[in-house]
Amino acid sequence: MTAQDADLLNYLLAVSLIFTAVLATVAAVTRDPVRQAVVLAVLGGSLAMLFTLLQAPDVALSQLAVGTAVTPLLLLLTARAVKRRRQR
C-alpha cells in the first residue's frame, strides 16, 4: 500500500462521500414517490460503492441487495397499489 495508493483511496473516498451526500439530499427533496424510488436505488448503489471503498464487502453486498433492489421495489409496488385505487 504505497503512499500514492493511500492518497488515491482517500480521494476516491472523498468523492464517494460527497456523491452519497448529494444523492441523499436529492432523494429527500424529490416529492414524487416513483422518482424518489429511482433516486433511492441509485443512492443504494452509491452506498454499496462507498462501503466497498471502506473495505466492508459483506455490508456492501447486503446493501446492494436491500437498498438497490428490495426497498425501491417495495416503494414502487406501494405507489402502484395506491395509484390503482385512486383511478377507480
Add this chain to the structure above:
Amino acid sequence: MSLPAEQLPPLAVAVPLLGAAVVLVAGRWLPRAGSDAFALGWAGLTAGVLGVLWHRAGDGAVRTVVGGWEPGVGITLHADRLGAGLALLAAVLVVAVLAYSWRYFDEPPREHTGAFPALVLLFEGGMVGFALTGDLFNAFVFFELMGVAAYALTGYRIEDPRPLHGALTFGVINSIGGYATLLGIGLIYGRTGELGMARVGVRLAGEQADALLVCAFVLLLTGMLVKAAAVPFHFWLPDAHAVAPTPVCMLLSGVMVELGVYGTYRIQHTVFEPAAIVPASVFRDIFLVLGVLTALLGAVMCWQQRHLKRLLAYSTVAHTGLFLTGVALVSRDALSGTALYIAGHAAVKAALFGLVGVLLDRHGSVDEHRLHGRGRGLRTAGAAFACGGLALAGMPPFAAGLGKAAAEHAAGVHHPWVIAVYVAVSALTGGAVLRAGLRVFYGAGPRPELRPPPDEMTGSHEPPEIKEPVRGIPPTMTGVPVALVAACLVAGLLPYAAPVPGWTPAGVLLGLLSTTLAAASATAALRWPAASSHVIRPPARLHSGRVGDYVAWLTAGMAVLTVVLAVRV
C-alpha cells in the same frame, strides 16, 4: 433441574422469541382455542423463567456473557432487581393480555390463526431483551424489535382507518428515536471502543465532558425519551394508544412506555454517572423539570378527554412524567418507590384499558358522554373501574399509592415542591377516571348534550373490535381486569415486591389527600359539566395528529436538551 443463574437471562429472551415462531407454525394446524392455549403456555413458561431469575437476582445482579465469551468480546446481560423486575412485569402482563384476548377478535382467516399471539410473544421477547441487556447495541436491536412488533399490533385492525394512522405515527417517530440512539452509540463506540454499558462507564473515567460526550448523551437518550413519551417527544403516544386494539393498549401503557424510563435510568446510571460526565446534580435538575412538565401536561390533557382510551393514554403520559421525576431524584428510595409505582400503575392501567375494551365490545363506543349510564348492567366492571380510578389517585392500600408515597418521601428530603406535583397529577388523572367511571357505569350527573366540540376526538362511533357483540362478554374480559386490580391491592398490602419502607403515616395522609381531591374534582365535574368542559385551546391544538409536526417537535426537543446540557456541563 437447578440451572445456574447465569444461564437464565439468555433463556428468558430466547423462550418467547422461539415461542413466536413455533406458535405461528402451530397456528396453521391447531384450532383457534388450541393455538391460543399454546401461546398462553409459552407466555407462562417465560414468566416462570423470569420469576426464578428475579428471585435469584435478589439485591445483587446476575451478570452473564452470552455464548460463554469473555466480557470484552461477547454481549453482557445484566439482570438486576430492577431490570429482571420489569421483565417479569412484562411477562406477567403478557400472560394477562393473552388470557384477556382469549376470544377477543373475531375469527381470523385460516392461515392467520397464530398471528396475533405470535406478534404478542415477539413483542414480549423484545421487551424482556431490552430490560435485561447490558450492551448498548443489543439494547438498540431489542428497542427496534419491540417497535416492529408494536407497529404491526397497533395497526392490526386494517378495516378501521384510525389505527393505521396511529400505527404510522407511532412507527415513524419511534424509528427516528431509534436511529438517533444508534448515532449516539456510534459516537460512544468511536470514543471508547466498547459496547458494554459498564465497560463504557469504566473507560470514560477521567474524561472531561466535551462536545462528543454531550452530543452522545442527547442522542442516546432521544430514543429512550421518545419511548418514555417525555415532553416534547410524547405526541405519538395518545394517537397510538387511542386506536390500538385493547389488548395491545394494555401492553403499550402497562410496560413498554416504562421501559423508556428504565432505559434513561440505565444509560445515566451506568454509562455517564460513574465518570461524572453528566454529574448527578445536572441530571437531577434537567430531568426533574422534564418529568414535572410531562406529568402536568399529561394530567391537564387527560382531564379534558372524553374518548376513554385517549383519556387513559394521557394518564399514562402523566404517570410516566412522575416516573421520570422519581428517577431524576437520584436516590435509592426514590428508585425503589418508583419501581413499585410502575408495577402498581401497570396492573391498574392494564385493568382500566381492559374494562374500556368491555365497553367498546358491548356498546361500540368509547365516548364518555354517549355512554352515559349505559354501563349500569356491568356491575363488576363498574366496581373494578372505580377501584382503578382510586388506585391511580394514589389511595392506600394499593401498590401504586405505596410506590407514590415512597417516592414522595424521598422527594421530601431535597425538593418538597415535587410532592405537590405528585399529589396534583394523581388527583387530576384519578379524578378524570373516576368522573368517566361514575358517568358511564353509574349514570351520575346530568345527561350531557351530544354535540361534540369541533376539533376533539370523541370516539362516539368506533367499530367494535368484535363483530358479533350480541353474544355475552367472554368471562376473561372482565375476569382479567378484576384480577389485575386485586393484584395491585395485594402488592400494596404486603410490599415484598420492592425494598420499600411500608406505609408511613405521611404516605397514608398524602395518599388520602390526593384521593379526596380526585373524588372532589370528579363530583364537581359531574355536577357542573359546562364549567369543566372548556378545552384549554393551545395544548389541545398542538396534538394535531400530523406526523410532520411531531418530527419537528422531536428535533426541537433534541436541540433544547443539547443547549441546556452544554450550558450546565
Add this chain to the structure above:
Amino acid sequence: MSRRVRTWVFLAAAAVLGVAFAAACTGLPDFGGERHPYGDRAAAAALRQQIANAVASVTFDQRGFDTLGEELMLFGAVLGTIVLLRRAPDERRVRPPRVRVLPSTRAYGTVLLPVVLLTAAYLVAHGHLTPGGGFQAGVIAASGVHLAYLAADYRVLERIRPTAALDVTHAAGAAAYAALGFAGFAAAAGTYLRNAAPHGTLRELASGGLVPAFNTAVFAAVGAGVVVLLAHFLDQALEIESAEERSG
C-alpha cells in the same frame, strides 16, 4: 402548526443539532486511525475460532445474540406484513391477466434463474470463508425468484412460489436459529448460543463450528421471508381490489 411554522421550527433545531454534531465529530479519533481495540479483539477471536470471515464470526458467534434479535425482527416484519396486508373482508382477489412475453425474454429468464439460485447457494456455503452469508444469499435468492415474474407473468410466479410452504419455511428458519442456540449446551461449559461444534481448520469448508448451520438457518428464514413479503405487496398491487370496484 402550519407547514411553514413547522419547517422553520425544524430548520432552527436542525441548525443547532448540526453545529453540536459537527463539534462532536471533532472529538472522534481521526478517520482511518489506528485505535480499534474491540475490532482487534474480535478479529483475534475469529482466528481463534478458525473462521476466516471475521464479520461472520462476530455476527453469528461472538455477538450471536444481536443476530437472534435481528432474525426475529425480520420474522416480525414478514409476520406483520402477512397480518397488515391480508385481504380484508370487504375485498376480493382478481386473477391477473395473462401477459404475452417475447420468447427470448422467457428463455433468458429460465436460464438466469438457476444461475441466481446457484450464486445464492454458493454465498451460503462459503458464508464463513468469503464475504456473503445467510442474509445476503437469502435476499438474492428471493429477488432472483421474481425473475419468473419479469421474464414471464404473475401466474408463472404464483406457480413456482408455494406461499403456504414458504410461510412455514420462514417461521421454521427463525425457530431453527433460536433452537440452534440450545445446541450450545452440548459443549463442556455449555451456555445458550455457544459455538459448541468442533472448529476445524482455517479456510477449510468445514471450519467455524456451528456458523455454517446458523448461516443456513438464516438463509432459509430470509429467503422464504422476503419472497412472502414481496408476495403480499405484489398481491396488493396486482390482485386485491375492494369488492364494489368493477374489475378490468
Add this chain to the structure above:
Amino acid sequence: MIMDVLPYLTAGWIFLVGLYGVVTSSDLIHTVGSLAVTQSSTYVLLLAIGYREGGTAPVYGDTSARTPVVDPVVQAMALTDVVVGATVTALLLALVLQAAKRHGTTDPDQLTGLRG
C-alpha cells in the same frame, strides 16, 4: 485536515436531510423513503468509525493473520442495521398502503381523526 472528519460530517448531514424530508413531506410514501435516507446515515457513521487506513477487509481468505484489517464489529452492526432498515421500511409501507386505501389520501396532513 478535512478528510479526518468528512465521513462523520456526511453522516450528520444525511441524518438531518432525511429528517427534513420527513418533516416537509406531503406524501406518506415519500415520508417512508426519507426515513430510509435518515437511516442510511447510521451506516456511514458506523463504517467510517471502523475504518483503518491501509487495512483490508476483515476476511482472512487469502491474507495472512497479521495483515491490518478494518474493524469487523462495526460491519456486524451495520449488517444488523441494514436488516432493521429493510424491516421498518416494509412494515411502514404496508401501513401506508392500507391507510391510503382506507383514508383515500396519502397526504399525512389530510389524515384526520386523531387530534385534541
